[in-house]
Amino acid sequence: MEQRDQWATKLGLILAMAGNAIGLGNFWRFPYQLASNGGGAFMIPYFIALFFLGIPVMWIEWTTGRYGGKYGHGTIGPMFYLMARESVKPKTALIFGIIGGMLAFSVASLLSSYYYQVIGWSAAYTYYSLTGAYFGKDTVQFFLDYVANTKAVIFFWGLTMVLLGIAVGQGVSKGIERWVKVMMPLLYVFAILLVIRALTLGSPVKPEWSSIKGLEYIWKPDFQTLSKHFFKISLAAAGQIFFTLSLGMGIIHNYASYLGPEDDVALSGLATVSLNEFAEVVLGGSLAIPIAFAYLGPEQAIKGGVGLAYMALPNVFANMPAGQIFGAMWFLLLWFAGFTSAIATYNYLVAMLEEDIHIERKIGTWVVWIFLFILGLPVALDSTLAYLSELDMWVGSYFLVLLGLFDVIVAVWLFKPDNFWEELHKGAYIKVPEWFKPIITYIAPLFMIILLGGNTYDYWKNGAFSVSKYYVTEVLKYDYTPEIISLITRARIVIFIILIIGAIEAY
Ligand code: PHE
Numbered sequence: 223m224e225q226r227d228q229w230a231t232k233l234g235l236i237l238a239m240a241g242n243a244i245g246l247g248n249f250w251r252f253p254y255q256l257a258s259n260g261g262g263a264f265m266i267p268y269f270i271a272l273f274f275l276g277i278p279v280m281w282i283e284w285t286t287g288r289y290g291g292k293y294g295h296g297t298i299g300p301m302f303y304l305m306a307r308e309s310v311k312p313k314t315a316l317i318f319g320i321i322g323g324m325l326a327f328s329v330a331s332l333l334s335s336y337y338y339q340v341i342g343w344s345a346a347y348t349y350y351s352l353t354g355a356y357f358g359k360d361t362v363q364f365f366l367d368y369v370a371n372t373k374a375v376i377f378f379w380g381l382t383m384v385l386l387g388i389a390v391g392q393g394v395s396k397g398i399e400r401w402v403k404v405m406m407p408l409l410y411v412f413a414i415l416l417v418i419r420a421l422t423l424g425s426p427v428k429p430e431w432s433s434i435k436g437l438e439y440i441w442k443p444d445f446q447t448l449s450k451h452f453f454k455i456s457l458a459a460a461g462q463i464f465f466t467l468s469l470g471m472g473i474i475h476n477y478a479s480y481l482g483p484e485d486d487v488a489l490s491g492l493a494t495v496s497l498n499e500f501a502e503v504v505l506g507g508s509l510a511i512p513i514a515f516a517y518l519g520p521e522q523a524i525k526g527g528v529g530l531a532y533m534a535l536p537n538v539f540a541n542m543p544a545g546q547i548f549g550a551m552w553f554l555l556l557w558f559a560g561f562t563s564a565i566a567t568y569n570y571l572v573a574m575l576e577e578d579i580h581i582e583r584k585i586g587t588w589v590v591w592i593f594l595f596i597l598g599l600p601v602a603l604d605s606t607l608a609y610l611s612e613l614d615m616w617v618g619s620y621f622l623v624l625l626g627l628f629d630v631i632v633a634v635w636l637f638k639p640d641n642f643w644e645e646l647h648k649g650a651y652i653k654v655p656e657w658f659k660p661i662i663t664y665i666a667p668l669f670m671i672i673l674l675g676g677n678t679y680d681y682w683k684n685g686a687f688s689v690s691k692y693y694v695t696e697v698l699k700y701d702y703t704p705e706i707i708s709l710i711t712r713a714r715i716v717i718f719i720i721l722i723i724g725a726i727e728a729y
């Protein structure tokens with residue numbers, strides 16, 4: 223058998239995993255989740271979820287991935303099948319393989335179909351910052367005009383996708399690893415420069431507004447707000463942990479499959495969590511919200527919602543000294559963050575073709591390109607963003623958590639907790655304390671079941687169309703028309719078709 227591609231260097235591997243995890247989730251999603259869930263109230267369940275959910279699932283996914291890689295597999299279907307076999311008949315193991323493979327394929331495809339769009343917006347806004355295109359304009363209207371400008375949207379999204387295709391086509395060690403080695407250090411440099419800028423803004427607009435107030439809003443524990451909206455805030459916090467750490471997507475497994483069988487996973491998994499959390503709570507937390515606090519005031523900053531990064535902040539850059547440079551830096555930062563995550567979902571799909579149906583990477587890359595282009599087109603053409611919101615709702619609140627739950631069921635329960643523990647410690651640089659075992663085996667899955675139940679209850683209570691309706695009417699201020707409902711319906715049909723294809727593929 224041909225030698226499977228592997229990470230060339232330890233540094234390359236760590237940067238690739240950091241690039242995978244650190245994404246738009248850290249700089250765009252985290253701030254608006256924080257602001258729409260009470261700031262200091264959000265951080266309490268956030269850290270609890272990090273410890274009881276994030277770290278355990280991260281270890282499970284690294285371990286599962288390396289195990290699959292040993293058998294030449296980088297996708298969930300075969301991985302789950304191989305592990306489940308330890309305690310059930312091959313036929314039953316196959317069912318777990320199919321469910322897992324189907325979910326992971328759906329996440330990689332559907333997530334990419336809208337996430338790549340947002341990366342495309344970042345490319346466009348880098349350009350518009352440099353040219354000062356939105357300066358002196360109503361930046362909310364500018365954004366709405368941009369997403370309605372089909373040609374521009376497709377151009378910047380397509381450009382991003384071509385670069386992604388080139389990177390992934392070169393393979394893991396010669397492509398992905400080389401690209402992240404350039405992009406990740408730049409990402410940190412940009413973020414640190416921007417944080418310094420953000421925290422030294424002073425009170426440019428009103429004496430009582432400052433970025434330091436924004437930091438206080440985040441870091442002052444607010445138990446009162448938390449107890450008032452306990453369930454809602456906790457669900458949002460746990461959901462953010464999942465999203466930001468790239469859990470339940472199959473892409474941590476996939477990257478870990480390019481390890482050698484004796485390479486450490488325990489410390490490396492922890493390193494991924496630490497690098498992502500530094501980029502999230504320290505860097506991400508010190509940017510969008512504090513900057514908005516200084517220029518727009520607390521009220522506007524908190525209300526900014528999903529639009530904070532693309533609608534509110536441009537208005538800030540337009541009024542800031544050297545705003546063209548800082549604006550470009552902010553959007554290029556978003557672009558790098560998104561790009562190095564997008565590579566991972568793209569590679570997952572290419573690995574599937576490569577290993578499961580033996581299509582050469584060079585060809586598979588462009589087959590996947592066309593597939594993702596077709597899947598992304600309805601998102602690109604929808605200026606209401608209802609289609610995008612609907613996809614995000616399903617993928618973000620259900621598929622990720624469901625796949626995470628199957629992670630535990632297969633890699634810990636069926637593979638057997640003792641085997642898992644041994645596998646986790648093979649070649650490990652650290653020893654995980656024994657008392658962490660029950661957290662991995664019982665607490666993490668319980669957490670996920672509550673999360674799934676809570677999301678379902680929310681969905682049911684507020685009506686099946688509520689999430690997208692909220693985006694459309696409250697955030698974007700459009701009317702809620704029959705066209706939008708039909709868009710949402712179309713999104714659901716696409717989700718359904720993708721699930722079916724995923725099941726067939728895994729089979
Ligand atoms: N962890 C990523 C983030 O924070 C999530 C992601 C990964 C999204 C890969 C898309 C593709 O943004």
Ligand code: NA
Binds near residue numbers: 243248468498
């Ligand atoms: Na992240």
